[in-house]
Amino acid sequence: MHLLPLSRLALGFVLISACVDGATATAVRVQVRDTQGAPVADAVVSLLPLDRAAPPVHAAQATMDQRNLSFVPQVLVVQTGTEVRFPNSDNVRHHVYSFSPAKRFELKLYAGNHTSSVLFDRPGVVTLGCNIHDWMLGYVVVVDTPWFAKTGADGTATVEAPSGHYTLKLWHPRQDTNTPSVSEPVTLGSGTVQRQYVLKLHPAELTNKPPPNLEIGLGDRVQPHAH
Numbered sequence: 201m202h203l204l205p206l207s208r209l210a211l212g213f214v215l216i217s218a219c220v221d222g223a224t225a226t227a228v229r230v231q232v233r234d235t236q237g238a239p240v241a242d243a244v245v246s247l248l249p250l251d252r253a254a255p256p257v258h259a260a261q262a263t264m265d266q267r268n269l270s271f272v273p274q275v276l277v278v279q280t281g282t283e284v285r286f287p288n289s290d291n292v293r294h295h296v297y298s299f300s301p302a303k304r305f306e307l308k309l310y311a312g313n314h315t316s317s318v319l320f321d322r323p324g325v326v327t328l329g330c331n332i333h334d335w336m337l338g339y340v341v342v343v344d345t346p347w348f349a350k351t352g353a354d355g356t357a358t359v360e361a362p363s364g365h366y367t368l369k370l371w372h373p374r375q376d377t378n379t380p381s382v383s384e385p386v387t388l389g390s391g392t393v394q395r396q397y398v399l400k401l402h403p404a405e406l407t408n409k410p411p412p413n414l415e416i417g418l419g420d421r422v423q424p425h426a427h
């Protein structure tokens with residue numbers, strides 16, 4: 201009595217798998233330059249589906265490291281619902297915080313292998329600072345889609361996604377806030393769609409890098425734990 205429904209289920213599974221495999225061949229390749237023509241790294245490209253719901257998050261862990269008195273990476277992109285680990289790879293303590301509406305939090309990160317985690321459960325840009333090192337500046341960009349990428353040093357990023365209709369969004373930490381940010385429809389059918397964008401960027405107020413003449417750790421050594 202159950203044989204027929206089961207075999208139908210099995211057939212359905214095979215068909216769905218074939219569709220998924222075929223669909224991932226479509227992609228959008230984005231090239232981002234600034235107004236001088238130089239490639240722009242760390243631009244976040246995300247594809248928000250218009251014709252269906254985005255699948256829920258699956259690889260729900262990511263890492264924002266504290267290393268060499270900087271956030272590494274400076275820009276981390278995650279899907280909504282991702283837990284981000286905040287280790288401390290330095291031998292000094294950090295005090296990471298954010299006042300962004302998408303996630304307000306603070307973490308006191310002591311040196312050593314202590315790791316704290318924060319669940320990013322709302323979309324938006326979460327700006328990170330450190331109470332101890334004023335130059336530290338990082339971002340967790342939380343997007344409602346599993347289809348995203350970040351441009352590399354060559355200014356390009358490729359996002360693979362199933363065929364369908366999307367809104368392509370582009371974000372960069374130094375984008376000019378007086379210019380509308382990129383948000384435009386894109387349709388993936390077959391092959392790779394190419395898009396080129398020019399971003400007007402303002403200079404970085406904070407670089408996320410320590411001053412070159414800094415005596416690392418001076419006055420900021422971690423006191424031995426009293427056990």
Ligand SMILES: [Cu+2]
Binds near residue numbers: 294330331332333336
């Ligand atoms: Cu710090």
